[in-house]
Amino acid sequence: MNDSLPVSSFRRAVWRWTRTRERPLPWRGERDPYRICVSEVMLQQTQASRVVQPYLDFLARFPSVSELAAAEPADVLRAWGSLGYPRRALNLWRTACAVVERGGFPRSVDELVTLPGIGPYTARAIATFAFDAHVGIVEANVRRVYERCFGSGDMQSVADAMTPRGSSARWNQAMIDLGAEVCRPRDPRCESCPVRSMCSWDGVLGASKKPAPPFETTLRFARGRIVDALREREATRAQLLRRTNLPQMRIEDALDALLEDGLIHRAGARYALGPSARERSRPTSLTK
DNA sequence: AACACGGGGCG
């Protein structure tokens, strides 16, 4: 299937390029699976530059997987700060609990993907960066490079074929950097691209996505405001109504959704951050 | 395959 890929020349070109183009990021070269896991979950749908400080703060607060597992989930949510998608923080805590319970991080992709919040990308990221497993990774940056070069299709198999055995961690880091710094979404710097001669991109940018409704009217926005309000202290529904300036309807729907996710719970007349003590061991979803 | 899910950076 991928016999036609110019594997050797592509690898040579990227290796040559990567020697001088490394981004100084605190998780670069990290080998500890816990610290890699924290960084990768924070990096989901979040630009690297925005993750640096929260990552350092989070690790200072929870230096090891056992300390994270022993923490109050509400405190983990507070430590998440304003990174967004707070369900990531809750799942990270659940993953820490599962890892402690089983006596350490799994090394295989198949086992890693069973952890809450760890999908196909993050499982492979942990496997390659922590254990140098022979797997390629496909996220936004890498996908863009491979698709522009070789066309759309199964990019995971392309990434796996391109990844050299024995140095997968360095390779995958290099591919991410190539996508982030050269093969950028809007204004790619093709003139300084090491694989330009192998690239078949026609320079046509993708079609724009369907317009989104005003963010302030979405349930997402309401959820965010409520979680932010509860970060400080628990509150009644009336207090939330006053503090968030949200329409009552929105509050109702958002509270229901947040309760379902375990991001908040109800204690008497008040709502508070995190799952209730009873449902802390409840699985992430009802179907899985 | 299509949606929901946050928030901030950038042109």
Added chain:
DNA sequence: CGCCCAGTGTT
């Protein structure tokens, strides 16, 4: 103001 981001889970 619209696009994008080291994606995941659900339907």
